[in-house]
Amino acid sequence: MDFFRENMALLLPIVILELVLIAVALRDLVPRPAEQVTGGNKLVWGLVIVFVTTLGPLAYLAFGRRQEG
Amino acid sequence: MSRGVLFRKEIREILRTSRIYVIPGLFLFFGLLSPITAKMMPQLLRSLSAPGGVQITLPPPVARDAFTQLFKNLAQTGVIAVILTVMGALAEEKNRGTAVLVVSKPVSRTAMVWTKLASNSLLIIFATALAYVAALYYTMILFPGTPVRESLFGTLALLVYLLFVGAMTIAASAVARSQVAAGGLALAGYFVISLLPIFGRFFAKWTPGALVGLQTDLLTGKASMLKDAVPTMAVAVALGLVLVALGSAAFERQEL
Numbered sequence: 001m002d003f004f005r006e007n008m009a010l011l012l013p014i015v016i017l018e019l020v021l022i023a024v025a026l027r028d029l030v031p032r033p034a035e036q037v038t039g040g041n042k043l044v045w046g047l048v049i050v051f052v053t054t055l056g057p058l059a060y061l062a063f064g065r066r067q068e069g
Numbered sequence: 070m071s072r073g074v075l076f077r078k079e080i081r082e083i084l085r086t087s088r089i090y091v092i093p094g095l096f097l098f099f100g101l102l103s104p105i106t107a108k109m110m111p112q113l114l115r116s117l118s119a120p121g122g123v124q125i126t127l128p129p130p131v132a133r134d135a136f137t138q139l140f141k142n143l144a145q146t147g148v149i150a151v152i153l154t155v156m157g158a159l160a161e162e163k164n165r166g167t168a169v170l171v172v173s174k175p176v177s178r179t180a181m182v183w184t185k186l187a188s189n190s191l192l193i194i195f196a197t198a199l200a201y202v203a204a205l206y207y208t209m210i211l212f213p214g215t216p217v218r219e220s221l222f223g224t225l226a227l228l229v230y231l232l233f234v235g236a237m238t239i240a241a242s243a244v245a246r247s248q249v250a251a252g253g254l255a256l257a258g259y260f261v262i263s264l265l266p267i268f269g270r271f272f273a274k275w276t277p278g279a280l281v282g283l284q285t286d287l288l289t290g291k292a293s294m295l296k297d298a299v300p301t302m303a304v305a306v307a308l309g310l311v312l313v314a315l316g317s318a319a320f321e322r323q324e325l
Contacts, residue, residue, distance in 0.1 A: 010207065010211070014098070017101065054098050057090075058091050058094055061090050062091045062150075062154060
C-alpha cells in the first residue's frame, strides 16, 4: 500500500481510466437482454468486466455484444 | 448520398459502437502504463526475486526505455486490436445485410470502401496521438531528459505501421464474406509482413515490417527520419492504398 501512496499522482489516471471503462461496459451490459450477449451469460461477462483489469471491459465492448435480429 | 454523408454515417457508427472505447482506451492505457513499467522495472524485478536467489541487475532505466515499452506494446497488442476491431468494417455489413441497404442508395461500393478506410484511419490517428501524449507526459514526470523529437519520429513510424495494418484489414474485409474470414486474412497478412524483413536487405528496408525496427532506431538516433524512415513510410502508405484498391475492385464484383 505504501507503493500506491507514494505513486498516487501517477497511478490515479490509470485507476480513473479503469473505472470509466468498467462503468461504460456495465452500463451497456446491465440493461441488455441475455440473448444479445456472446455466450448468452451476462453474469460471466459482469465478472470479466469487473475483475479482468482494463482488458476485461475492452473485451466485452469488442466481443461481448451482439446485434439484435 | 454524398461522400460527406457517408463519412458522417461511419463516424456515427464508431461513436455508437464499441470502437470509440476499445482502440483509444487500449492505446491510452498503454500510453500511461509504458513509462511507469519502464521506471518500475528494477523494483518489480527486485520484489519478484527471492532474497538470496538469483540477482538480476539492470542498468537504471532512462527516458528512452519508456518509449521502447510503448512501441513494443502497440506494435504487438495494438496491431492485434486494430485487426480485431476493423475486420468487421465491410464483412459484417455484408453479413448483416446492411451493405445492400447502403449500395441501393446512389453510393458506389468503391466510395463505401474508401470511406471505411478514412474513418478507421482517423480513429487510429486519434488513438495513437492519445497514447503518445500520455506517454510523453508521464515520461517527462518520471525521467530527466525526454527525447521529444526522437520519440515523435518513432511514433510516426508506429502510426504509419498501424495505418498500413488498418488498410490491409479493410482490404481483407472487402474481399472476405465473413468477419472471421476477414480477420484470418488480415492476421495472415500481418504474419507475412512481420516475417518479410528476415529475407534479406531489400525486404528489411522496404517492406512495412521494417517500420517496427525503425521505431526504435529513430528513437535512439540510429536511423535518420528523412533518409531512412520517410521512404519506407511512403512505400507502406502506397502499398496500403494499393491493397485497398484491390479489395475495393473485388468488392465491386461481389454479389450481396
